Structures are given as C-alpha cells and as structure tokens.
Amino acid sequence: MDDTPRIFHHGAAVGVTGSCHRLQVAADRALLVDCGLFQGQDADHPDSLEQHRVRFPIDDVLALVVTHVHIDHIGRLPHLLAAGYRGPILCSIPSRRLLPLVIEDALKVGFTRDRALIERFLAEVESRLVALDYRAWHPLIDDERHRIRIRLQRAGHILGSAYVEVDTYDRTTGHRQRTVFSGDLGAPHAPLLPAPTPPYRADVLVLEATYGDRLHEDRRHRRGRLKDAIDRALANGGTVVVPAFSIGRTQELLYELEGLIHRASDARWRDLEIIVDSPLAARFTEVYRDLKPWWDAEAHRRLRSGRHPLSFENLYTVDDHAAHERTVTYLAESGRPAVVIAASGMVSGGRVVNYLKRLLGDPRHCVLFTGYQAVGTPGHDIQRYGPRGGWVMLDGQRIEIRAQVETVNGYSAHADQHDLLHFVRRMRQPPREVRLVHGDPGAQAALRRKLLEWAKEAGHELTVTLGAEGSMTEPQSANATAEAMA
Missing domain, CATH: 3.60.15.10 (Ribonuclease Z/Hydroxyacylglutathione hydrolase-like)
Structure with missing residues (x-):
C-alpha cells in the first residue's frame, strides 16, 4: 500500500x-x-x-x-x-x-x-x-x-x-x-x-x-408556488398532499406554512387545516422543538416575537391508524380544503399511499412534490406521468392520475x-x-x-x-x- x-x-x-x-x-x-x-x-x-x-x-x-x-x-x-x-x-x-x-x-x-x-x-x-x-x-x-x-x-x-x-x-x-x-x-x-x-x-x-x-428556485419563488397550490385547493375544495420525509422536509414545510398563515389576508387561510399524518414525523417535530439552540437566526427571531413555527393553531397531528383512516375518508368526501404532509417522501410506502389511492383520481386535489424522487419509486412515476394523465401502481393497484401534480424544487x-x-x-x-x-x-x-x-x-x-x-x-x-x- x-x-x-x-x-x-x-x-x-x-x-x-x-x-x-x-x-x-x-x-x-x-x-x-x-x-x-x-x-x-x-x-x-x-x-x-x-x-x-x-x-x-x-x-x-x-x-x-x-x-x-x-x-x-x-x-x-x-x-x-x-x-x-x-x-x-x-x-x-x-x-x-x-x-x-x-x-x-x-x-x-x-x-x-x-x-x-x-x-x-x-x-x-x-x-x-x-x-x-x-x-x-x-x-x-x-x-x-x-x-x-x-x-x-x-x-x-x-x-x-x-x-x-x-x-x-x-x-x-x-x-x-x-x-x-x-x-x-x-x-x-x-x-x-x-x-x-x-x-x-x-x-x-x-x-x-x-x-x-x-438549479433550484429561490425561496421567495418557491414559497409563492406553495401558496399558489394551496390557493387552488381552497378554490377547488381539495386537498394538497405533500409526500415528505418525516425528518427535515416536514419541519421545513411546517415552518413555511406557519409563515404563510401568519401573513395571510384571506380569511380562508386562517381556517386551513395543516395535517401531519405520521407518528414518526410528529416525534421528530417534537425533538426539533427541543433542539432550538441549533435553529438559525431567522427562526429565533420568530420565537422572540411570540410565534411558534412548529406548533401553531392550525396544525393537527394524526396518531393511530383508526384516526388515519377517518382522516383519509373525511378529506376524500368532505370537500374541505386541507394540506396533508405524510411519509414516505418518495411514496414508497407509509400513510401517504392511502391518501393517494383515494385522492389521485379526483381533479380537485393536488400532489405537491418538494424533494427528489428517485427513479423506480412511485413518487417518480407520479411526478413524470401525472401531468399527462397517466397512472401509477400503488399497493398492487393501478391508480389513474387525475389530480394536479406539481413540483417545487426550491424546497429540496x-x-x-x-x-x-x-x-x-x-x-x-x-x-x-x-x-x-x-x-x-x-x-x-x-x-x-x-x-x-x-x-x-x-x-x-x-x-x-x-x-x-x-x-x-x-x-x-x-x-x-x-x-x-x-
């Protein structure tokens, strides 16, 4: 050697x-x-x-x-x-x-x-x-x-x-x-x-x-894209489903959503439900709150102003499987706008699959990708074929894609x-x-x-x-x- x-x-x-x-x-x-x-x-x-x-x-x-x-x-x-x-x-x-x-x-x-x-x-x-x-x-x-x-x-x-x-x-x-x-x-x-x-x-x-x-979009542009997708859901009576990793992406999205709600002049935003349907993501978010000393200066300014970027009034968490099933049915049938953040980030498993099986076929809804979708994952297939009205295999079922499919790369x-x-x-x-x-x-x-x-x-x-x-x-x-x- x-x-x-x-x-x-x-x-x-x-x-x-x-x-x-x-x-x-x-x-x-x-x-x-x-x-x-x-x-x-x-x-x-x-x-x-x-x-x-x-x-x-x-x-x-x-x-x-x-x-x-x-x-x-x-x-x-x-x-x-x-x-x-x-x-x-x-x-x-x-x-x-x-x-x-x-x-x-x-x-x-x-x-x-x-x-x-x-x-x-x-x-x-x-x-x-x-x-x-x-x-x-x-x-x-x-x-x-x-x-x-x-x-x-x-x-x-x-x-x-x-x-x-x-x-x-x-x-x-x-x-x-x-x-x-x-x-x-x-x-x-x-x-x-x-x-x-x-x-x-x-x-x-x-x-x-x-x-x-x-190259990624800048933060102002990507935040605008996120707001636009949710505005359409508010108008359509649909749900924005965000497949997200339980650690990292989920907490960053909550931070951005709290900011959008805080600045919103539209009263519908004040009532918008932000749902985290992942026990693991909820546990990570709790640890993130405990680790405030490692947050950046901007996040600490929010804290000093009395805001709570990872724990705000519109935020709901879904814990057990029975509550998860009720939430999926509620969003599929109620027409009440909401944002759901659920794992896994590449739709390779987890609770997000159940949401997509129910919601992908309805044009009122939107799937919003904010991170990399590896080739060979269902997330990549939805991202690639969804805008052309394609289909994806989820849990062995062929699911037609009629929902809107959007990607905001700036949140990578x-x-x-x-x-x-x-x-x-x-x-x-x-x-x-x-x-x-x-x-x-x-x-x-x-x-x-x-x-x-x-x-x-x-x-x-x-x-x-x-x-x-x-x-x-x-x-x-x-x-x-x-x-x-x-």
Whole structure:
C-alpha cells in the first residue's frame, strides 16, 4: 500500500442512495462515513436483506461517522452491527437525539416488531453513540504510526447534519492529508437551518451530486408556488398532499406554512387545516422543538416575537391508524380544503399511499412534490406521468392520475449545482481531487464539467472523478485490501 489514503465506496458511487464510504488509511486502519439503505432503482437486488448485507471488512474500522440521520445514510446500521462492528458511532449532538428514532422505525419496517428485540438493539446503538460538538477536532487515534482526527461542520441539510473533515498524518512516511466528506449539503436560505460554510481547505473532497445538473428556485419563488397550490385547493375544495420525509422536509414545510398563515389576508387561510399524518414525523417535530439552540437566526427571531413555527393553531397531528383512516375518508368526501404532509417522501410506502389511492383520481386535489424522487419509486412515476394523465401502481393497484401534480424544487434539502460549485471554489485552499458520489450519472457528469471549467478559469489543477470511475473494489479482508491497493 502506498502512503496515500484510499477511498472505497460501499454505496452511492452511482445513484443517490446507500451512502457508505471508506477512507482506508492503512491496511489495518479505516474510517467509515455513513452506512445507508439502497432505495428506488438503487435497490436492484430481489432480496433486500441480501443486498444490504455487510460484506466489506469491519475489523479494521476505527469508527463510523454519521453525517445525518436520513435512512439512506444510516439504514444499514443494523446490518453493520449484525456483522460484528463494535466501534463508536460518531455524530453531531442533534443527530444523537434523532438517530435512535430513525433506527427504531427502520427496525419495525424491515426487521421485526418484537419490542424486546428492538429495545435490545436500540440499547446497543445508544451505547456506541458519541456526540461531537461542531467545529471541534476529535482525535480518533494518536500513536507511533498515525494521528487521525475528525471535525464536524454544519451542512445545512437537516437538523444535525454535518460534513466531515478528516485529518490524517502518517508518522512513518510524513504524509499528511485533509479529506472532506460532504455528506448531503443543504441549500442556502433553507427554513430553520444556517447555510453550510465551506471548509478552509481540502486535499481530497468526496462531494454529493444529487442536483449537480440543475438549479433550484429561490425561496421567495418557491414559497409563492406553495401558496399558489394551496390557493387552488381552497378554490377547488381539495386537498394538497405533500409526500415528505418525516425528518427535515416536514419541519421545513411546517415552518413555511406557519409563515404563510401568519401573513395571510384571506380569511380562508386562517381556517386551513395543516395535517401531519405520521407518528414518526410528529416525534421528530417534537425533538426539533427541543433542539432550538441549533435553529438559525431567522427562526429565533420568530420565537422572540411570540410565534411558534412548529406548533401553531392550525396544525393537527394524526396518531393511530383508526384516526388515519377517518382522516383519509373525511378529506376524500368532505370537500374541505386541507394540506396533508405524510411519509414516505418518495411514496414508497407509509400513510401517504392511502391518501393517494383515494385522492389521485379526483381533479380537485393536488400532489405537491418538494424533494427528489428517485427513479423506480412511485413518487417518480407520479411526478413524470401525472401531468399527462397517466397512472401509477400503488399497493398492487393501478391508480389513474387525475389530480394536479406539481413540483417545487426550491424546497429540496440538497444544494443545487451553483451551491455545490460555491462549496468548492470558496475554499481558501481548494482540493486537488474531487470524487463525485450520491448522484445519477447525468448529474455527476454535469457537475464535473462545471468544476473543470471553473478550475481552468481559476488556473487551479484539479482532478474530478465520478464515483463509478473511482476505487470501487470492496475488499473482503484487511489482507485483501492491501493487495487490492498495492
């Protein structure tokens, strides 16, 4: 093995889910960044458990670093522990609060409903969680061979999200390297969260490329689009159904809706019901309220003025399944306008499916997408075929699409092409190598072109590698790792 740390991808090299990246510092020392589930077309194995089985070595892993708690970044954690990983799980302080909730839900959906087993696993996870302050270096190892330390910086994607700086120093060779893993970077001006600030320097950057080929609407425009969709529902007597991830998107939408209601001159807005139909989302929202110290300055100004952006008069939550069924029927038959926020964000399951089965065939209603819809998910099919009066398969049923279908990309929790370029070029010492991951091939290729154009104009020497072209071999043991990298 040479004296340069190597990067391997165990997911999200091609596609936008299953994030899991290995920084191999030596044949017997490595660091994992995230360990997520594959979703949509990325989940291409007929046996989901088999696809998510951990086949890469873990006995050399010093630590797992979690950038944030979305399921495509932490969903393989049960598999990792089942494979024998016993090291620490490092994350931010807010992620320390949120991660057990996500894992508990994942266990119920994909593993077991046995409460005793779930509690035992959660206890194991919680015993390994180590919460780190932002902006502070944390030593992983410091001995006669290596000094390795990490630092988390706010990423602006969801509450608790972070990008990871890894400082490695090989005392046997004198080689030093700063490797940065972006995780998922947020868009600027996102509700509740401050925008990410690029690091001072990076030698190698592993950069997400989810929206590497497009630009988002600005916040004023996207808020106007959201208001317009709801205005039409008010006029039509219909419901706006928003498929949204329980953590992050739901809370950002509640924040925006509270603002629209607060400023509304139309009396109908004062009576508009905002319904969160997801017990998990309700629990996350409660934790978000507890984590106010990590909100941004704008959100704190609202609080000081006496407003409650995540707990307001028009907001209702649906808890048990019986109440959920009553709410679906009520909205389908009453003609009373409402906004329903329900999981899952890509319509791959959850309560949102029941709403869409009842409401998609009625032109009074609207489906509003505010986030990425991966190819192979029902959400992508509705988004693509709905505007042409197509159909979608939900729970094995063919559902005709007559409802309005709208997309407001500005509410994406991901940085767009401009923001990703900004993250690189605003570094005081930009990287010599960028590895693009977590994006479809077209998005990665478009972002590479833009990065290389910038580097040429700036006179900066830069290599940009697509995830599929990078070091993809998944070593089977520490010895095999050394041989593969020799």
